[in-house]
Amino acid sequence: MQVVRITAPDHSGTFFNQSALVDRHNNVITCSVTSQANHSSTVLFDMKHGLVCYKPDNQNTCFLRKMEGSDYDNVNSLLNVSLQQVNQFWLMGNETHRHSEYLGVIAGSQVDTSTLQKPIQDLCQQSSVYWTKRADGPGRQRLIYFCIDICFPSNICVSVCFYYLPE
Structure with a gap:
């Protein structure tokens, strides 16, 4: 296992820290994103089972989705960085x-x-777990639950926002 630390600005230009724990044996990468307010959220990429799991800070909820091609590309960029034994980059x-x-x-x-x-x-132990699907964006009646920025060494940052769809 190896930890890679990434420092990147969010949309407002404020810096946040991200660390990625790379577990090659199990094909899992766990990213922890910490904001300036010292709130951490976790994103787990399980390449063996093709799943991404998001666990927001201070919530007993996890969100699941299936990995897509771009997820595999981004995760492979983290694997390549960890192969080079890089511990930190900006x-x-x-x-x-x-x-x-x-x-x-x-x-x-x-x-x-x-x-x-x-x-x-x-x-996600002792948490509620829900499946998610890609959407066009929140409508006016929908409640945004939380957003998280994830940056990869390939210089791609993704802002992922969750909200509940109406029944």
Whole structure:
């Protein structure tokens, strides 16, 4: 296992820290993103099972989605950095490519935690777990739950926002 620390600016230009724990044996990368207010959220990429799990700070909730091609590309950039034994690097705001991704919580999609694989079970123990799907963005009637910025060594930052879809 190896830890890679990334420092990057968020949308407002304020810096946040991100560390990634790379577990090659289990094909899992766990990113912890800490804001200036010292709030940490966790994003787990389980490449073996093709899942991404998001655990927001101070909530007993996890959100799941299936990995897509871009997720594999981004995660591989973290693997390549850890191969080079780099412990820390900085991304400059003018060098990064940013995009936003909206995920809506699927109504009635609560998952039995015992059916999940070990890395996700460990992250989400004693939490509610919900499936999500990609959405166009929150409508006026929808409540944004939280947003998290994730940056990768390939100079790509993704802002992921969650909200509940109406029934």
